[in-house]
Amino acid sequence: MTGAPSRPGSAAVVAEAVRGAELVLPRGGGTKPALWSVEGAYVLDLSALSGITEYLPSEYTVTALAGTPLAEVEARLAAEGQYLPFDPLLVAAGSTVGGAVAAGANGPGRLRYGGLRDFLLAVTFVDGRGEIVRGGAKVVKNAAGFDLPKLMVGSLGRLGVLTECTFKVFPHPESCATLRVAGMALDEAIEAAGRVGAGAVEIECLDLAHGLAGWDLEIRIGGRSFALDARLKRAADLLDTDVTTLSGDADAAHWRTRREFGWASPDASVLKLPLTPATAGALEQVLADLDASQVARVYSAGIQQAFVAWPAERVADLPALDGALTETRLTALALRAPVEAANKPILGHRTGGELLRRVEQALDPAGRFGRL
Amino acid sequence: MAPADAADFLDALTRRLGPDRVLTGAAPMAAYESDALTAFRARPRAVVLVDSAEEVVDVVRLCAAAEVPFLARGSGTSLSGGSLPVHDGVVIAMNRLNRILEVDPVRRTAVVEPGVVNLTVSEAAEPYGLYYSPDPSSQSVCTIGGNLAFNSGGAHCLKYGMTSNHVLGLEVVLPDGEVIEIGGDSLEGVGPDLVGLFVGSEGLFGIATKITLRLLPKPETFFTLLAAYDSLAAAGEAVAAVVASGLLPGAMEIMDNLAIEAAEAAVGAGYPLDAEGLLIVELEGEEQQVAAESELLLEVVRQSKPYLEHVASDPDDRMRIWKGRKSAFSAVGRLSPDYIVQDGVVPRSRLGEALTEIQRLGERHGIRVANVFHAGDGNLHPLILFDGRVEGELERAEELAGEILRLCIDLGGSITGEHGVGMEKRQYLGEMFDEADLDAMRRIRLAIDPGELANRGKMFPDAEAPALLSHGPHPLEVAGVISRE
Ligand SMILES: Cc1cc2nc3c(=O)[nH]c(=O)nc-3n(C[C@H](O)[C@H](O)[C@H](O)COP(=O)(O)OP(=O)(O)OC[C@H]3O[C@@H](n4cnc5c(N)ncnc54)[C@H](O)[C@@H]3O)c2cc1C
Ligand SMILES: Cc1cc2nc3c(=O)[nH]c(=O)nc-3n(C[C@H](O)[C@H](O)[C@H](O)COP(=O)(O)OP(=O)(O)OC[C@H]3O[C@@H](n4cnc5c(N)ncnc54)[C@H](O)[C@@H]3O)c2cc1C
Numbered sequence: 001m002t003g004a005p006s007r008p009g010s011a012a013v014v015a016e017a018v019r020g021a022e023l024v025l026p027r028g029g030g031t032k033p034a035l036w037s038v039e040g041a042y043v044l045d046l047s048a049l050s051g052i053t054e055y056l057p058s059e060y061t062v063t064a065l066a067g068t069p070l071a072e073v074e075a076r077l078a079a080e081g082q083y084l085p086f087d088p089l090l091v092a093a094g095s096t097v098g099g100a101v102a103a104g105a106n107g108p109g110r111l112r113y114g115g116l117r118d119f120l121l122a123v124t125f126v127d128g129r130g131e132i133v134r135g136g137a138k139v140v141k142n143a144a145g146f147d148l149p150k151l152m153v154g155s156l157g158r159l160g161v162l163t164e165c166t167f168k169v170f171p172h173p174e175s176c177a178t179l180r181v182a183g184m185a186l187d188e189a190i191e192a193a194g195r196v197g198a199g200a201v202e203i204e205c206l207d208l209a210h211g212l213a214g215w216d217l218e219i220r221i222g223g224r225s226f227a228l229d230a231r232l233k234r235a236a237d238l239l240d241t242d243v244t245t246l247s248g249d250a251d252a253a254h255w256r257t258r259r260e261f262g263w264a265s266p267d268a269s270v271l272k273l274p275l276t277p278a279t280a281g282a283l284e285q286v287l288a289d290l291d292a293s294q295v296a297r298v299y300s301a302g303i304q305q306a307f308v309a310w311p312a313e314r315v316a317d318l319p320a321l322d323g324a325l326t327e328t329r330l331t332a333l334a335l336r337a338p339v340e341a342a343n344k345p346i347l348g349h350r351t352g353g354e355l356l357r358r359v360e361q362a363l364d365p366a367g368r369f370g371r372l
Numbered sequence: 373m374a375p376a377d378a379a380d381f382l383d384a385l386t387r388r389l390g391p392d393r394v395l396t397g398a399a400p401m402a403a404y405e406s407d408a409l410t411a412f413r414a415r416p417r418a419v420v421l422v423d424s425a426e427e428v429v430d431v432v433r434l435c436a437a438a439e440v441p442f443l444a445r446g447s448g449t450s451l452s453g454g455s456l457p458v459h460d461g462v463v464i465a466m467n468r469l470n471r472i473l474e475v476d477p478v479r480r481t482a483v484v485e486p487g488v489v490n491l492t493v494s495e496a497a498e499p500y501g502l503y504y505s506p507d508p509s510s511q512s513v514c515t516i517g518g519n520l521a522f523n524s525g526g527a528h529c530l531k532y533g534m535t536s537n538h539v540l541g542l543e544v545v546l547p548d549g550e551v552i553e554i555g556g557d558s559l560e561g562v563g564p565d566l567v568g569l570f571v572g573s574e575g576l577f578g579i580a581t582k583i584t585l586r587l588l589p590k591p592e593t594f595f596t597l598l599a600a601y602d603s604l605a606a607a608g609e610a611v612a613a614v615v616a617s618g619l620l621p622g623a624m625e626i627m628d629n630l631a632i633e634a635a636e637a638a639v640g641a642g643y644p645l646d647a648e649g650l651l652i653v654e655l656e657g658e659e660q661q662v663a664a665e666s667e668l669l670l671e672v673v674r675q676s677k678p679y680l681e682h683v684a685s686d687p688d689d690r691m692r693i694w695k696g697r698k699s700a701f702s703a704v705g706r707l708s709p710d711y712i713v714q715d716g717v718v719p720r721s722r723l724g725e726a727l728t729e730i731q732r733l734g735e736r737h738g739i740r741v742a743n744v745f746h747a748g749d750g751n752l753h754p755l756i757l758f759d760g761r762v763e764g765e766l767e768r769a770e771e772l773a774g775e776i777l778r779l780c781i782d783l784g785g786s787i788t789g790e791h792g793v794g795m796e797k798r799q800y801l802g803e804m805f806d807e808a809d810l811d812a813m814r815r816i817r818l819a820i821d822p823g824e825l826a827n828r829g830k831m832f833p834d835a836e837a838p839a840l841l842s843h844g845p846h847p848l849e850v851a852g853v854i855s856r857e
Contacts, residue, residue, distance in 0.1 A: 056719070058612060058615055058720065059720055059750075061719075111559075113531070114532075115559065115560065118537045127812060131808050131811070133812040134809045135809065138784060139718070139750055140720075140749045140750065141534070141746070142788070143522060143534075143572055143789055143790050143791070144788050144801060144804055144805075145801060145810075146573055147569055147572045150568025151568065154562060154563050155563075155564040171620055197589075198501065198589065231658065272560075274556065274559075274561050275560070276478075276479045277478055278476075304559040305558070305560040332562070346562055350563070351554055352555075352566045354552050355554060355566050356563070356566060358819040359566075363815070
């Protein structure tokens with residue numbers, strides 16, 4: 001079956017569509033085209049499967065159909081003073097619940113309490129045989145059965161089509177502000193980040209952004225308004241250099257731009273790479289070796305991940321980047337990339353291949369979703 | 373297996389490990405015949421004491437070649453029969469694999485072997501101002517391998533999550549002896565979350581031999597509040613009010629009168645003996661923030677009208693309060709010759725309803741139930757007190773335990789929050805999930821372990837086996853495979 005995408009409005013129709021297709025890939029908001037534009041694939045457009053089905057603020061849980069725009073979920077939560085602590089990306093761009101889970105990517109705020117994997121409680125999905133499967137439970141704690149929700153995080157539509165997801169949510173900090181030190185050398189910035197991170201002050205976000213004049217260290221602190229100034233001062237004392245402070249709307253706008261990739265050129269490919277403070281240097285070396293030291297990039301969430309904007313004019317060098325990452329045992333996910341890269345959304349080093357192969361065999365024996 | 377093959381198999385194990393580390397026969401293996409769910413026992417073919425990951429690989433390969441089922445065993449504190457031996461299988465005792473390989477203060481990770489005891493990770497991290505967050509009450513004995521298998525939790529899992537939220541990378545021996553690495557040392561990953569799938573798989577996907585854990589900075593300060601109420605419902609309402617206030621405590625625990633009585637008798641925590649419901653709420657974090665939050669907390673809790681409140685005055689006072697709570701399970705042993713520790717989850721807002729119903733069910737069966745629970749996340753631990761020497765009491769206690777699980781399902785919760793399905797709750801898994809859900813899980817299990825060698829017989833409801841609870845002995849008992857004592 002090929003041709004125009006179908007737009008199912010229920011899990012049962014998704015199941016029927018999957019059973020009738022040879023190669024099928026779900027699309028949520030379509031904000032990560034590199035992840036679903038696989039050649040020859042029949043595209044299942046999930047935008048009609050939309051809406052919040054249950055929101056219980058006192059339970060800290062929200063359930064939504066997979067095609068629900070995250071913007072809608074965030075707005076509902078905000079009205080009750082709650083939020084998705086994994087800090088989803090590309091919300092304004094139209095990212096959906098299912099797309100976010102399948103991409104498994106998190107924003108800078110994941111530093112504080114954890115990533116999407118830590119906040120996904122239950123899923124319903126259609127597997128590769130067209131069966132509707134439920135995993136997890138709609139309560140904040142559960143240890144019954146295999147943790148299928150976690151398996152779906154990062155599955156890129158290759159293990160099942162998500163139809164409904166339940167998240168744990170938390171109360172939003174009363175207010176937030178950000179300290180910024182501009183124009184640092186990278187090792188100096190990493191060292192300062194470590195110093196503040198090891199201190200007592202609890203941090204919402206800690207990013208290093210590559211700019212024209214070096215690296216900007218940005219530290220966001222949130223909590224009770226009454227205590228915020230004292231805490232900012234405490235963190236600033238640890239930095240022991242000139243800091244500027246962003247607060248209120250400026251603070252919110254700054255982090256919104258970060259997670260919407262407003263800092264990346266619109267035609268650049270955007271890659272996400274898991275890292276640690278100890279491996280940031282290895283990525284810098286890879287970029288230097290490829291003569292790419294000037295690309296826009298951010299070391300985010302306490303230097304646990306990098307976002308790299310690979311320029312459109314260097315698309316032909318993506319295979320070289322792939323090779324260099326493999327050699328240094330680094331991995332990248334193309335959140336946005338040219339369609340020709342779509343058959344290979346994951347670049348660099350891979351682990352767990354044998355286990356993944358067995359799981360794929362179980363959930364999608366005929367390979368209807370393609371293989372990762 | 374033909375007797376000659378069985379002898380060959382044991383010979384092969386002995387050649388690999390030496391005779392001292394292959395235990396056979398009733399006496400040497402007695403300690404391994406059950407776990408903390410003592411109602412069940414099973415005799416394994418052999419118990420092997422491994423010293424290295426390579427030995428685990430070789431033992432698993434020998435088992436796979438001979439099609440002998442096996443399971444890893446940590447400290448055997450499972451409350452769901454998870455580490456009950458598989459009859460005629462091999463128990464691989466992991467306790468000697470107990471080295472902390474690395475603590476990295478910059479990455480904030482610890483790389484450990486699976487036999488490491490939970491609490492020793494925090495002890496090793498302490499010099500760097502770090503700790504390992506999940507804190508099961510059994511933390512001074514249970515192992516990281518066992519924690520991983522059950523996604524264990526504790527009182528302080530409200531804010532930073534259960535075991536799964538703290539495991540970054542794994543080295544795993546799959547059931548056919550193939551060794552894989554999954555995850556890494558970053559909080560982030562790419563591709564399906566295979567570490568997340570492995571954690572909580574109850575030993576059915578193979579054996580973890582090396583584990584990378586995430587460490588957290590130790591909270592600078594704690595604010596621990598004890599509030600006593602005339603009714604359990606009032607304590608429950610206080611929890612709802614704290615949640616509605618936007619505060620995010622590190623722990624929120626409730627104990628009922630029977631549990632208070634037991635804990636007082638055991639450790640003298642200073643709890644008020646006349647309270648019907650005792651709430652412990654703890655804020656943790658940096659000084660200024662906790663100071664600001666504690667004012668709000670006191671205000672909210674006072675509105676719930678406790679007849680007594682007490683703020684821990686110093687770290688010793690705090691430890692005393694927690695000691696009472698953490699000893700509650702074993703303390704009820706003073707109230708009753710036998711007890712079952714049950715574990716279920718209900719939506720937080722239905723806690724009051726659940727407790728009233730548990731009380732009613734207990735009265736109907738003429739059985740006392742003490743309640744200790746992680747109120748913040750709706751995780752109930754009813755302790756069902758009975759006397760196994762009284763004809764029919766065990767059966768009635770198990771029947772009650774089953775009814776409590778059904779109640780959790782009916783209220784939209786789960787049959788286990790942290791102790792796992794194991795042996796005990798197998799048939800309830802089929803009540804919580806539909807056939808298609810179970811079938812997907814079964815297919816994953818079979819794709820990973822076609823021979824069902826790893827921890828065979830656990831977690832999945834056995835199609836041909838009648839219910840485990842009530843009405844006479846378990847089918848494996850009838851077959852002489854397991855027995856109760
Ligand atoms: C730097 C950058 C700038 C962008 N700017 C814009 C912009 O200006 N305007 C715009 O419209 N978009 C933009 N995008 C696209 C944006 O990436 C997506 O809208 C969104 O983030 C991804 O979520 P999604 O729901 O759109 O997922 P999709 O992109 O649809 O899919 C992501 C992955 O998830 C899978 N998936 C999706 N839904 C499901 C499901 N239900 N079950 C299983 N798997 C599923 C897909 O197969 C795919 O592998 C931009 C992207 C980047 C990186
Ligand atoms: C008094 C008491 C209090 C308790 N309090 C709590 C509590 O607060 N919270 C809580 O969650 N639990 C609690 N428990 C239950 C128990 O302590 C936990 O389930 C614990 O994680 C079991 O660890 P263990 O080392 O004893 O594992 P075992 O009982 O030896 O094994 C448990 C399971 O883990 C598997 N396993 C062991 N090692 C590995 C490995 N390396 N790889 C793969 N699988 C492996 C085994 O095969 C088995 O299925 C309590 C138990 C007792 C007796």
